[in-house]
Amino acid sequence: MNKDTKKLPIYKFFNSSKKYSIKWSSYFQVYEKIFSSYRNKKIKFVEIGVANGGSLFMWKNYFGKKAKIIGVDLNPKAKNLEKYGFKIYTGSQSDKNFWKKFYKKEGKIDLILDDGGHKNLQQISTVHFSLAHVNDGGKIVIEDTSTSYLKKEFNNPSKYSFINFAKNIVDIIHYRSPLLGKNLNLYAKKIHLVEFFESITVFSIDSKKCWMNQEISNKAKNEWAADFRYNEYFGQIKNKLNKKYGRLNKRSFLRRLIRKLFYRNFLFNIFDNIKIRKIFKKIQN
Ligand SMILES: C[S@@+](CC[C@H](N)C(=O)[O-])C[C@H]1O[C@@H](n2cnc3c(N)ncnc32)[C@H](O)[C@@H]1O
Known part of the structure; x- marks a missing residue:
């Protein structure tokens, strides 16, 4: 584990939690980055997946007394933790x-971590049924998103993986362009920003x-700027042709043909x- 992680407040609360918890070592730096501004504020924090309750104690100590910490689990035994x-x-x-009843009771929340x-x-x-109920300034955080790539137990990669769903949201965010x-x-x-960390996706x-x-x-005033976007290839070819044939007449057939072929699409x-294919090949495994 990275030695700086051990110095993070969230890691200290994890380590000293009175109940058992397992997390991946890279998560603590992500938690600090995305959650530190919510500490000691009056927020509603929801964690899906309670297990022994170890992380609930970590969140309680990290966010402070003003925060309401809510757990969700399919296992009814998790209810035992209400005594804390x-x-x-x-x-x-x-x-x-379940979510309908949950939000009817709890109203709006600030942070939800899955x-x-x-x-x-x-x-x-989690994203679909919670989105309408998260306050502005809040976050939806999905953990263990590496399962989108795991065959065993998770039947991935698949067209319907969580990460593909999240990539769709990246598309949807761009629809705000007129x-x-x-x-x-x-x-x-509602979703202003999507951040991808290894195994954690965050929707702000x-x-x-x-x-x-x-x-x-x-x-x-726009004095001289022109968009040179299409000049890359055309510029080179034009120079070569100019060298060979001298300057081309504006209305010459050759010039018009070159413009058609090279200047547009x-x-x-x-x-x-x-x-681009070469670059794609280099980065893909
Ligand atoms: C990885 S453990 C949670 C660990 C806990 N957050 C911690 O760090 O200590 C996953 C939990 O999710 C719960 N779970 C599994 N499927 C669920 C579902 N469909 N709805 C709610 N909880 C579920 C399991 O019962 C289990 O307690």
Whole structure:
């Protein structure tokens, strides 16, 4: 384990928790990054997956007295932990009706962390049934997302893996661009940011930051800037042809043909894609 991790407050609370808990060593640095600003604030924190309760004690000590710590587990034995001051709900994270009742009772929450069953439907249901109930400024955090790549027990990789679902949300966030002409659904209207860590995905919720984008400019004049986006290949070829044939007449057939072929999309996409394929191949295992 990285030696700096041992110095993190969250790790210290994990280590000193009075009940058993297992976490992956990289998670503590992620927790500090995404949760430290919520410490000692009046928040509602929900953890799906209680097991022995070890992490509930860690969260209680980390977030402080003002935070309400709520646990959700399918195992009814988790209810025993209510004697320590936690609120525990028994039910399945993939059950729509469970969440209906849960949010009817609890109202809006600030943070929800999924350390439950880690199956695709379970992780996706957490996001889908909780999204409408997370306050602006809050987060939905899904742990153990490496299960999206595991065959054994999880039947992945699959088109319907959690990570593929999350990649869809990356697409949906881009629909806030007016260039795409899309209607905005709840996901586009509420999820401001998606962060991918190894085995943890974080959705930051903030409807106030999710407006349909607009292009704006300042008051200065555009003096000489032109978009050279299409000049890469055309520029080189043009120079070569210029060398060979001298400067081309503006209206010459050759010049018009070159513009058609190189300046717009066709060949240019082919050239680009050859280069892109090479990069893709290099980064994929
Ligand atoms: C990895 S353990 C949780 C560990 C705990 N967070 C900790 O760090 O100490 C996973 C828990 O998720 C619960 N679980 C599994 N499937 C579930 C489901 N569909 N709904 C709610 N809880 C579930 C299991 O009963 C188990 O207690």
